[in-house]
Amino acid sequence: MSQARDTQASERAAMEIRLHGRGGQGGVTCAKLLAAVYARLGKAVQTFGDYAGERSGAPIRAYTRVSDSPISNRNKLYQPDHLVVLDPTLLGPEVVSGLAEGGTLLLNTPLSPEAMAAQFGRFRLATVDATAIARKHGIGTRSVVIVNTTLAGAFARALDLPLEVLEAAYRELGFESNVPAAREAYSALRVREAPAGGGRLPRPAVLPGLPAVLPLSEHKEGPPTGLKTGSWRTQAPFYLRNPAPCSVRCPAGNDVVGFVQALARSGEAAAAEVLGRTTPLSAVCGRVCPAPCMEGCNRRELDGAVNVRGLERWIAERVPVAVRAAPAHPSPRRIAIVGGGPAGLSAAYVLATAGHRPIIFEAERELGGVLRTGIPTYRLSRAALDGEIDSILRLGVEVRSGQKVDRARIPELARAHDALLIATGLQRLRRVDGPGEALSGVEQGIHFLRRINLGEKARLSGAVVVLGGGNTAMDCARSALRAGAAKVTVVYRRTRAEMPAIAEEIDQAVEEGVELVFLRQPLGFAGAGKLEAVELAEVELGPPDASGRRRPVTTDRKTSLGCDLALLALGQSADASLLPAGWKLEAGRAHADGRPLNVFAAGDFSTGEGTVAHAIGDGRRAAQRALAALGLEAEVWAPPDAPKAVRPQDVRMGHFEGRPPAHEPTAPAAERVHNFEEVGRGLRDGAEARRCFSCGDCTSCDTCLVYCPEGIIRRKGTAYEVDLAFCKGCGICVAECPRKAMEMRAS
Numbered sequence: 145m146s147q148a149r150d151t152q153a154s155e156r157a158a159m160e161i162r163l164h165g166r167g168g169q170g171g172v173t174c175a176k177l178l179a180a181v182y183a184r185l186g187k188a189v190q191t192f193g194d195y196a197g198e199r200s201g202a203p204i205r206a207y208t209r210v211s212d213s214p215i216s217n218r219n220k221l222y223q224p225d226h227l228v229v230l231d232p233t234l235l236g237p238e239v240v241s242g243l244a245e246g247g248t249l250l251l252n253t254p255l256s257p258e259a260m261a262a263q264f265g266r267f268r269l270a271t272v273d274a275t276a277i278a279r280k281h282g283i284g285t286r287s288v289v290i291v292n293t294t295l296a297g298a299f300a301r302a303l304d305l306p307l308e309v310l311e312a313a314y315r316e317l318g319f320e321s322n323v324p325a326a327r328e329a330y331s332a333l334r335v336r337e338a339p340a341g342g343g344r345l346p347r348p349a350v351l352p353g354l355p356a357v358l359p360l361s362e363h364k365e366g367p368p369t370g371l372k373t374g375s376w377r378t379q380a381p382f383y384l385r386n387p388a389p390c391s392v393r394c395p396a397g398n399d400v401v402g403f404v405q406a407l408a409r410s411g412e413a414a415a416a417e418v419l420g421r422t423t424p425l426s427a428v429c430g431r432v433c434p435a436p437c438m439e440g441c442n443r444r445e446l447d448g449a450v451n452v453r454g455l456e457r458w459i460a461e462r463v464p465v466a467v468r469a470a471p472a473h474p475s476p477r478r479i480a481i482v483g484g485g486p487a488g489l490s491a492a493y494v495l496a497t498a499g500h501r502p503i504i505f506e507a508e509r510e511l512g513g514v515l516r517t518g519i520p521t522y523r524l525s526r527a528a529l530d531g532e533i534d535s536i537l538r539l540g541v542e543v544r545s546g547q548k549v550d551r552a553r554i555p556e557l558a559r560a561h562d563a564l565l566i567a568t569g570l571q572r573l574r575r576v577d578g579p580g581e582a583l584s585g586v587e588q589g590i591h592f593l594r595r596i597n598l599g600e601k602a603r604l605s606g607a608v609v610v611l612g613g614g615n616t617a618m619d620c621a622r623s624a625l626r627a628g629a630a631k632v633t634v635v636y637r638r639t640r641a642e643m644p645a646i647a648e649e650i651d652q653a654v655e656e657g658v659e660l661v662f663l664r665q666p667l668g669f670a671g672a673g674k675l676e677a678v679e680l681a682e683v684e685l686g687p688p689d690a691s692g693r694r695r696p697v698t699t700d701r702k703t704s705l706g707c708d709l710a711l712l713a714l715g716q717s718a719d720a721s722l723l724p725a726g727w728k729l730e731a732g733r734a735h736a737d738g739r740p741l742n743v744f745a746a747g748d749f750s751t752g753e754g755t756v757a758h759a760i761g762d763g764r765r766a767a768q769r770a771l772a773a774l775g776l777e778a779e780v781w782a783p784p785d786a787p788k789a790v791r792p793q794d795v796r797m798g799h800f801e802g803r804p805p806a807h808e809p810t811a812p813a814a815e816r817v818h819n820f821e822e823v824g825r826g827l828r829d830g831a832e833a834r835r836c837f838s839c840g841d842c843t844s845c846d847t848c849l850v851y852c853p854e855g856i857i858r859r860k861g862t863a864y865e866v867d868l869a870f871c872k873g874c875g876i877c878v879a880e881c882p883r884k885a886m887e888m889r890a891s
């Protein structure tokens with residue numbers, strides 16, 4: 145015990161103030177205000193409250209330590225130099241316990257110090273009717289008067305603190321309107337000095353009968369205190385990983401918060417390692433993903449979503465993500481994949497990294513699917529695409545390119561391999577089904593894009609009309625401008641709000657000079673031998689349809705738009721005729737005669753979701769399902785349905801400093817329409833990662849430790865340990881956790 149007493153003496157701050165009040169009076173804020181004043185005077189300070197889930201009116205305590213050097217003792221304060229009592233009805237021997245004789249006792253009471261002297265005359269008595277003053281200044285309500293700021297004014301006078309410093313602290317903390325009440329209390333304070341000759345009496349080293357107060361660092365090694373207050377607890381804090389909304393929304397199944405935090409804390413290599421667990425195509429997604437993760441980002445509520453897409457590109461440009469060493473499998477399986485788009489590539493990646501032998505059969509000369517034939521180079525550089533495909537192939541993936549697999553060959557491939565995946569995308573194109581569709585000058589947008597993307601020098605002139613509102617429409621319009629069209633108009637049957645294209649693509653198309661015409665439905669095409677105009681009907685929006693968007697209702701009003709080329713971007717669907725007769729897809733697996741085959745559909749062909757990230761996630765799933773069907777892998781990833789994802793209201797925004805998101809610089813619109821070079825230039829650095837709240841994922845920020853009123857949370861490496869022998873289960877650590885990485889559980 146003597147060692148503990150010595151430690152306690154050496155851990156004392158130069159000045160310690162204890163406040164007693166009732167919940168709702170603002171005692172904790174009062175302690176904070178005093179700390180703020182001393183901090184402005186250049187002192188080290190510490191302040192905290194001591195209460196649990198009490199209702200308003202219950203007794204609470206708050207503490208402020210002041211020192212010339214950093215304060216490491218986080219214990220409660222048992223022997224204060226000064227005591228502030230916000231509610232005189234609390235006064236009694238327990239409240240003044242530990243206050244050294246001659247110490248200042250500041251009371252909120254209409255009574256004079258002399259009137260209190262009979263009971264408390266051994267202290268330096270200071271009284272002020274803070275309730276009356278605060279009520280007069282309208283602080284709080286008629287029934288609950290908030291006296292904290294008024295009493296802090298009186299405290300300044302009692303301790304001879306400069307009033308202007310107090311006022312500056314009020315301004316800083318948003319209490320400027322309370323300054324007049326503080327000033328009045330400052331003037332109205334009455335003081336009775338301690339008895340002549342008494343002065344400040346030395347404090348006893350340790351109050352007799354009370355357990356020693358240990359600094360936090362001593363808790364483990366020091367002798368146990370007698371009072372194990374942990375037995376009062378009904379709940380205890382637990383550290384856990386709650387799902388982050390960004391990760392939950394990623395259709396590829398990426399651990400988004402994981403890779404962003406890895407970048408923030410450990411750099412690009414660590415972040416690439418996290419990404420590589422789920423995707424081989426980060427340089428691609430870092431450019432073209434619509435980024436549902438950013439839509440879900442809780443930081444949107446503060447100052448803008450974290451630029452996750454930009455960070456993914458930043459990482460992949462520095463460290464390839466698809467580099468996981470492929471372990472040799474004792475009995476590697478041969479699995480055929482028809483289609484080398486993102487779904488087929490993702491499936492091949494999963495299989496190769498599990499030590500199996502994937503073989504991709506691809507109709508085109510090169511792999512990539514829509515990433516190569518559909519998405520233009522000004523959005524996705526072929527160097528980035530080729531780099532990632534090379535990394536995947538180096539893992540041991542075989543490729544048979546230029547082989548269009550037909551319906552007759554599908555069963556052959558299934559027989560010749562342990563399993564077969566079909567990832568052929570959306571090959572069926574929607575048409576207008578109106579007169580004039582066969583005219584020269586009417587072309588499917590996807591064919592036009594393929595010609596341009598595979599290097600055919602398409603030179604355009606005159607006016608181009610693009611029909612549709614999705615990514616294909618935007619890519620056609622912007623490619624047509626680059627190919628020399630004098631004027632490009634996109635015609636869409638709903639309004640801009642309903643356009644399925646990525647919002648940034650629409651913005652960039654408009655910046656480049658593409659015109660948007662809404663609420664028009666194509667009826668057909670007019671021209672003598674060659675296209676001259678698109679015939680359109682005006683549309684009105686009716687009630688929402690199955691997609692949740694308002695249904696376009698065609699009217700009798702017709703218009704026509706003159707043009708030299710019309711590009712159809714009206715949607716695509718899977719070509720189910722690729723499946724042999726008698727085969728049926730049930731939940732993505734082929735069945736014949738009611739029996740499941742080891743044949744699985746993947747990507748757009750299976751889901752029709754229409755994004756690269758979905759194709760990556762579904763490709764992975766299909767590969768895992770195939771392995772599971774072969775008795776090789778138990779775990780099959782499923783897109784999460786996570787109602788437990790951390791919500792904006794779960795994040796303590798006040799813990800984070802505001803900083804707007806980093807945007808990717810882009811080439812100027814006037815320049816970029818003359819070439820097919822990449823428009824987005826990538827983030828300048830990876831500092832954006834530090835804006836991530838790390839929702840649901842502990843960052844070892846020490847907030848729990850700092851706020852624990854018992855001082856019983858300790859760091860253990862990057863984790864924490866709660867000394868449950870002393871945890872009363874107040875829940876303050878959980879309430880203060882900025883990112884919902886803790887919860888209270890019954891204990």
Ligand code: FAD
Binds near residue numbers: 488753754
């Ligand atoms: P695909 O990419 O279509 O790949 C299928 C592959 O199978 C192709 O290589 C094809 O040649 C091959 N194949 C087909 N039939 C056969 C056969 N019989 N035998 C052998 N091989 C065959 N998504 C985004 O997330 N962001 C975007 O910015 C974006 N922009 C887009 C722009 C356009 C113009 C288009 C059309 C789509 C866009 N998408 C975008 C959607 C996205 O590209 C697709 O959802 C994704 O490519 C689907 O991947 P997949 O592997 O399932 O199919």
